[in-house]
Amino acid sequence: MTERYRFAYSDGTVYQSVVSLVRQFRVRDASVVIDVGCGFGAVAEPLRDEGLTYIGFDADASGLADLEARGFEVAQVDLLDIDAALPTMRKKLGSRGLAAVMMIDTLEHLSNGADVLRGIGTIAPDHGGYPLVIAVPNVTHLDIGAKLLVGRWDVTETGILDSTHVAFYSSDGLRKTTSDSGWVEIGRNDFVLRDSDQHFPADAISLQRGTPLHDLLSSVRAQAGEGALVNEFVRAYSALQRASSEVGENTPGPFLSVLMRTQGKRHATIQEALLALAAQTSQNFEVLILAHDVSRDKLGDLQYLADCFGEDFSGRVRVVSVDGGGRSRPLNVGVELAQGQYVALLDDDDIVFGHWVETFERSADRASGQIIRCVPAEQDVRPTTWLGGRNGYTTTSCPRCPWPERFDLLDHLLECRTPPCSYALPRSAFADLGIRFDEKLSVVEDWDVLLRVALMCGVADTGEVTALWRKWGEGGDSSKLIHSDAEWRQARDAVIAKLDSQPLLFPARSLMGLLQLQSRIEALNAMQDEDGTMSDDWESLLSRAALADESLRAIEVIKGSTSWKLTTPIRAAGWVRRRLDRRG
Amino acid sequence: MTLEGETGQSSRAYTEGSEPAVVGPLTSVRIQTVLFHPAEGDVGRLVRGLGNAVRVARGQDRLGRVHLAIGDCSSVPSLTVDSLEAVTRSAQNDGIDQVSFDFFGANLGSAGGHNRLLVQFKEGFVLFLNPDAFASPHMLLELALPLWDERVGIVEARQVPLEHPKDFDPVFGDTSWASTAAALVPRRVIESVGVFDADAFFLYCDDVDFSWRTRLAGFRVVHQPTARVFHDKRLTTEGRMVVSDAEVYYAAEAAMMLAWKYSQPELAARLLRGFSTSPISGHRKAAKSFRARMNDGTLPTPIDPEGRVAQFFEDGNYARHRFSYDD
Numbered sequence: 047m048t049e050r051y052r053f054a055y056s057d058g059t060v061y062q063s064v065v066s067l068v069r070q071f072r073v074r075d076a077s078v079v080i081d082v083g084c085g086f087g088a089v090a091e092p093l094r095d096e097g098l099t100y101i102g103f104d105a106d107a108s109g110l111a112d113l114e115a116r117g118f119e120v121a122q123v124d125l126l127d128i129d130a131a132l133p134t135m136r137k138k139l140g141s142r143g144l145a146a147v148m149m150i151d152t153l154e155h156l157s158n159g160a161d162v163l164r165g166i167g168t169i170a171p172d173h174g175g176y177p178l179v180i181a182v183p184n185v186t187h188l189d190i191g192a193k194l195l196v197g198r199w200d201v202t203e204t205g206i207l208d209s210t211h212v213a214f215y216s217s218d219g220l221r222k223t224t225s226d227s228g229w230v231e232i233g234r235n236d237f238v239l240r241d242s243d244q245h246f247p248a249d250a251i252s253l254q255r256g257t258p259l260h261d262l263l264s265s266v267r268a269q270a271g272e273g274a275l276v277n278e279f280v281r282a283y284s285a286l287q288r289a290s291s292e293v294g295e296n297t298p299g300p301f302l303s304v305l306m307r308t309q310g311k312r313h314a315t316i317q318e319a320l321l322a323l324a325a326q327t328s329q330n331f332e333v334l335i336l337a338h339d340v341s342r343d344k345l346g347d348l349q350y351l352a353d354c355f356g357e358d359f360s361g362r363v364r365v366v367s368v369d370g371g372g373r374s375r376p377l378n379v380g381v382e383l384a385q386g387q388y389v390a391l392l393d394d395d396d397i398v399f400g401h402w403v404e405t406f407e408r409s410a411d412r413a414s415g416q417i418i419r420c421v422p423a424e425q426d427v428r429p430t431t432w433l434g435g436r437n438g439y440t441t442t443s444c445p446r447c448p449w450p451e452r453f454d455l456l457d458h459l460l461e462c463r464t465p466p467c468s469y470a471l472p473r474s475a476f477a478d479l480g481i482r483f484d485e486k487l488s489v490v491e492d493w494d495v496l497l498r499v500a501l502m503c504g505v506a507d508t509g510e511v512t513a514l515w516r517k518w519g520e521g522g523d524s525s526k527l528i529h530s531d532a533e534w535r536q537a538r539d540a541v542i543a544k545l546d547s548q549p550l551l552f553p554a555r556s557l558m559g560l561l562q563l564q565s566r567i568e569a570l571n572a573m574q575d576e577d578g579t580m581s582d583d584w585e586s587l588l589s590r591a592a593l594a595d596e597s598l599r600a601i602e603v604i605k606g607s608t609s610w611k612l613t614t615p616i617r618a619a620g621w622v623r624r625r626l627d628r629r630g
Numbered sequence: 631m632t633l634e635g636e637t638g639q640s641s642r643a644y645t646e647g648s649e650p651a652v653v654g655p656l657t658s659v660r661i662q663t664v665l666f667h668p669a670e671g672d673v674g675r676l677v678r679g680l681g682n683a684v685r686v687a688r689g690q691d692r693l694g695r696v697h698l699a700i701g702d703c704s705s706v707p708s709l710t711v712d713s714l715e716a717v718t719r720s721a722q723n724d725g726i727d728q729v730s731f732d733f734f735g736a737n738l739g740s741a742g743g744h745n746r747l748l749v750q751f752k753e754g755f756v757l758f759l760n761p762d763a764f765a766s767p768h769m770l771l772e773l774a775l776p777l778w779d780e781r782v783g784i785v786e787a788r789q790v791p792l793e794h795p796k797d798f799d800p801v802f803g804d805t806s807w808a809s810t811a812a813a814l815v816p817r818r819v820i821e822s823v824g825v826f827d828a829d830a831f832f833l834y835c836d837d838v839d840f841s842w843r844t845r846l847a848g849f850r851v852v853h854q855p856t857a858r859v860f861h862d863k864r865l866t867t868e869g870r871m872v873v874s875d876a877e878v879y880y881a882a883e884a885a886m887m888l889a890w891k892y893s894q895p896e897l898a899a900r901l902l903r904g905f906s907t908s909p910i911s912g913h914r915k916a917a918k919s920f921r922a923r924m925n926d927g928t929l930p931t932p933i934d935p936e937g938r939v940a941q942f943f944e945d946g947n948y949a950r951h952r953f954s955y956d957d
Contacts (some may be wrong), residue, residue: 317766318790318858325679325764325860327671355682355766356724397791400762400862421867432802432855434775440800441793442954445869511865514791 048265050203051151052086060181060237061150063280064121067235068146069096071177076143076278080135082166083125083152087113094118099143101132101138125156128165130384133204134170144170151278153223154211161229167285177228186213188267189244190258192252205243206277217273220281239277263550266502269480279455287529299385300362301407302331302470307376308329308394310344314438315516323392324359328404333363333382336376340367360363368548374483374491381476383482388418389473391466391492395427395516398467403510406470414507415472417499420512422449422468428519435462445514453505455497455552456518459542462493465515475499482542487537494541501551656687656754656774659814660725664743666703668761672862673700673709677717679764679860681724687770688725697728697753700724701743707733738947741826741836744810748825754817757817758810758837764860765812765945772857773814776803783819783849787812787857792871795951797851805853806941806949807841812859815844823847830891833876835884838948839891845939875912882908882916884944892940893932 055061066534068079077099084102086109087186094099101119104110110120110454119139123131147166153159168177177463183206190206193199201209215223251257255264267274274466304323308316323333337345345367352363365382368376381389388410392398402420409418425445432438449463457463475481481498655783661680665673680698687693698721709731718729730750738746744758757773759765765787773785786808788794798805823843826836841851842859864872873881882905889898905917923929934940941948 098775156910269767273796314856317768321764321766321860322791324682325675325862327675327862340745354686356676356678356685399791399864401864423869430800433801434856435855439856440952441795442952444795444885445792445865447865447867451867509867511869512866 049108052112052433053088053091055088057090060278060280062236063094063235063278064148064150064179064181065089065092065096067175067233067280067282068093068098068148069178070461071179071233071284072098072145073143073176076145076176078139078142078144080134080139080144080147080169082147082149082162082380083155084120085109085151086609087116087118088151089148090116090118099142103135103138106261125152125162126158128158128162132165132168139170141197141472144176144343146177146179146598148179148181150179151183153180153182154208154213154215157212159213160223160227163224163229167228175284177232180220180224180283181216181278181280182220183208183211183278184216184236184273185271186216186267187239187242187244187277188264188274189242189253191267192263195251195263196250196252196362198250200244200246202243202595207244215279216599217276217279218272219280224283229285231281231283233282235280235282236273236276237280238275240275242275250272258549262551266479267547269317270478271480285512291488299387300332301328301387301410302332302357302403303380303384303386303473304331304333304392304394305380305384305389306333306335307373307379308335308337308340308396309342310348312394313347314436315397316348318349318397319392319394320355320363322398322400322402323398324355326398326403327623328407329359329362330407331362331403332384332386334380335363335365335367336368336380337365338368338376339370372483372488372491374485374487377483377491378485381473384473384476386473389471390470392513393467395518396465396513397514397516399511401510405508405512407509409508410412410470413504415474416495416504416506417453417469417471418508419453419464419469419505420508420510421447421451422465422513422515423511424449424465424515424517426519427516429521439516442519446509447511451509452507453500455505455556456563458493458497458500461538462496463491464496465513466492466496468514469496469505471495471499472503474566475503484541487540489534490537491542494544496544497541501545504553506566631920647887656691656694656755656770656814659693659697659755659757659759659770660751660753661696661698661759662744662747663699663709663759663761663763663860664701664703664738664740664747665761666737666740666743667705668708669862672761673717674720675764676759676761677721677726679766679769680720680726680759682767683765683770684725686767687774687957690771691701691845692771693776695728695753697730699747699750700729701738701747702731702733703737703739703743704733705737707731737830739828739836740810741828741831741833744836745825745828748820751820753815753819756817757814758812760811760861762862764813764862766858766860769812769857769859770814772854775856776852776854777814777816779850780818781848781850782821782852783815783847784808784851785814785853785857785861786853787814788853788855789859789861790862792861792863792865792955795953795955796947796951797852797950798855803852803854804850806851806939807838807851808851810837810840811861812824812857813827813837817842819847821851822827822828822849827891827930829928830887831884833880833884835888835948838884840886842934842939843893846934859928877908878912880915882913883919886916886920886950888940889942891930891932893935893937894940894942895932897942 048050052057054477061342078094079098079100081100081102086100090100090113102110103121103123105124107122110122111118123134125131151401157160185206187206201207245253252259252263254260337348345365347367352360352365366379368379388406405420406418423445424442425441427439427441430440432436479502481495484494487494663676684693684696694711696915714731734746769787770783773787776782776785789811794809797806827839831839866872886898886901889901900921902917905913908914
């Protein structure tokens with residue numbers, strides 16, 4: 047142990063966070079606090095001031111000698127040989143009650159961390175109930191990621207990337223390691239540093255707040271999950287009950303998780319939705335029926351409908367009761383439970399063709415990670431009463447495909463042009479990027495997620511019609527009919543405002559679309575006289591309109607040419623400008 | 631057309647909010663399907679769906695013995711010994727008592743295939759089912775419901791995801807004709823009406839003809855919307871049904887044949903002229919074939935001269951449609 051690890055206790059440090067958790071979770075009628083991998087024991091004095099007996103264990107003699115000189119009990123142990131270390135620790139503790147165990151900045155130095163954590167659970171089996179407080183650096187701090195993206199990996203003497211670290215922890219990694227070792231988290235007091243010790247060099251653009259690059263990385267990292275600005279995870283665990291093993295974590299899930307929202311009111315259509323799923327040519331999927339505010343009786347009905355199919359299908363259907371919240375709540379519950387590589391939304395009044403799953407699956411093979419989008423179709427229906435007084439519906443139109451065959455992000459920013467049953471979203475967008483359905487939205491929650499995922503993941507079109515979106519006529523209860531126009535406008539504005547508040551990633555060749563819009567605007571502006579009225583010079587109007595069309599056609603040609611791809615934006619922008627200037 | 635009159639006589643039993651108090655069980659059912667180079671997985675799916683339907687009906691004590699008869703018009707057998715064994719095992723696990731497989735060694739068409747299978751028909755009911763269909767768990771139970779009325783000759787299931795646009799009486803279900811993509815027929819109807827006219831109708835309209843003959847014999851043809859069957863149809867990106875060249879040919883041939891058989895010689899002639907000059911080669915080929923049969927004198931003998939049951943609409947449909955897939 048070198049002097050570089052001699053740190054003093056003070057407020058606003060990771061040590062204060064540790065002491066705070068020990069104070070909160072310590073066993074009240076016990077007095078000994080063990081510090082495993084104690085180093086120079088920065089927390090020894092403040093804990094003694096709490097009336098606790100501090101014992102430090104470490105392999106390095108210099109830290110132990112220092113602690114001993116300050117009047118604390120110590121013992122030398124080699125944690126890399128935990129089987130030999132444990133008897134020493136037990137002996138030192140003796141019959142005294144164990145109030146808490148700490149591991150501060152130690153786990154990351156151990157190649158056998160899980161074994162050590164398991165061993166700590168056995169230090170005082172008779173005393174039981176003592177908490178374990180761990181402090182460990184967070185290698186998923188935004189600073190580390192932002193620097194990695196520009197090729198920087200700065201190993202330092204101390205800190206997050208200490209040159210002696212052999213294990214690196216994210217929040218999830220720490221949860222898994224502790225859970226596997228028999229500890230369950232009971233509290234946390236993470237040490238947050240907006241500028242970590244890795245926040246250098248000062249002029250690195252990816253680290254500078256206010257630059258689009260940093261702000262984009264920051265928003266992605268913040269949404270992706272906890273720990274963006276955590277310098278060290280400081281968490282308390284209990285071994286009182288063994289953490290439940292994580293079901294299926296290592297077993298591959300199905301290709302697709304189908305999230306089917308229902309309020310249990312559409313008995314006729316949900317039977318058909320399930321029938322169409324059971325008839326899919328690919329059965330590589332699971333179904334989560336998300337019963338939203340549904341009574342117990344109706345839950346039973348839903349389970350019955352699923353159980354009527356054979357075990358090969360019903361075994362992949364889960365009926366999940368979801369209480370409270372708006373339209374987004376069940377979907378968020380669904381994405382938490384989903385095990386599939388992709389997630390698709392299928393409301394209880396939609397229906398799919400036999401190759402819905404197969405088409406998603408086949409396309410995902412060549413465009414993994416992207417949204418897979420099919421050509422949406424819609425059909426008019428209206429409620430009716432069937433023989434025997436049963437609630438049914440009748441189809442009143444032929445199917446139509448009014449939406450674009452190919453996904454265009456700019457078009458979709460104007461309005462949603464893809465109903466939810468016609469695309470599958472990569473689950474990673476939810477699991478890794480932390481995207482969720484906005485529970486503040488009463489409508490267009492699917493459009494919001496589609497846009498946010500499309501901006502991050504892109505969209506692959508399949509060109510196949512695989513789903514029918516039911517458009518309810520008079521007497522139906524679809525969201526289109528239930529919610530007011532004002533509500534729709536308000537939700538739309540909220541979605542756009544949210545997107546507009548952060549930097550966005552547009553896919554390659556989006557510039558062409560923007561130039562296209564710009565050229566239309568310029569052509570329209572040019573049609574106006576100085577006083578703002580439209581010119582009556584029809585020849586001029588027509589020639590300008592033709593110019594706009596010509597430029598659009600040229601852009602389309604350029605977009606279709608792969609040999610132009612690299613320099614397309616520059617050349618096309620110049621071309622459009624020059625043509626307009628000449629006409630000007 | 632006497633649809634209204636026929637359904638009106640049945641109103642006593644189907645009252646709003648109730649179902650017939652007694653529905654006789656399906657004592658024994660023969661389920662027939664005819665394969666023609668089925669897509670991979672079709673037969674397995676068909677059997678899974680039927681298994682569900684049989685299990686649910688048995689669970690309610692509404693179903694007797696079930697025999698699944700598979701006919702095969704393909705050029706080589708669609709089922710190997712192993713796959714037939716797997717299909718049989720799967721069927722029997724769900725309560726289907728018997729599975730038989732007949733490789734015809736020739737393409738008899740849908741009507742001819744069903745007729746060949748009907749030679750062995752001994753059960754109380756026959757269910758015609760397309761090989762690309764997947765029965766809903768309640769399909770058999772629901773198809774049985776209208777059979778309380780002994781005048782019901784055919785009960786047709788509702789196809790999803792693409793519902794057939796044929797109109798039907800919203801209260802009683804009566805309709806012009808029933809698609810044998812999924813339709814249940816009591817034995818007495820086959821005994822009275824006979825089998826499909828495979829000589830006139832190879833692939834299409836065999837069911838229209840069978841339905842109209844059934845109605846001519848005094849039976850009702852009923853559409854049962856709660857009897858669901860998934861029929862694996864697809865749409866083009868224009869929202870149209872995907873049809874093969876063969877389907878174009880046989881549909882044209884059947885249209886002329888149906889007009890002729892139901893005593894509409896002028897319509898048949900008009901269709902013949904139209905198909906003869908159509909830009910679609912399948913149409914021209916069908917016209918040529920029809921003309922040849924006309925010359926040979928092998929067209930069917932016309933029936934229903936008064937037009938009691940046959941319906942021919944200007945849009946080429948054999949029933950009033952609520953909408954068209956060609957819109």
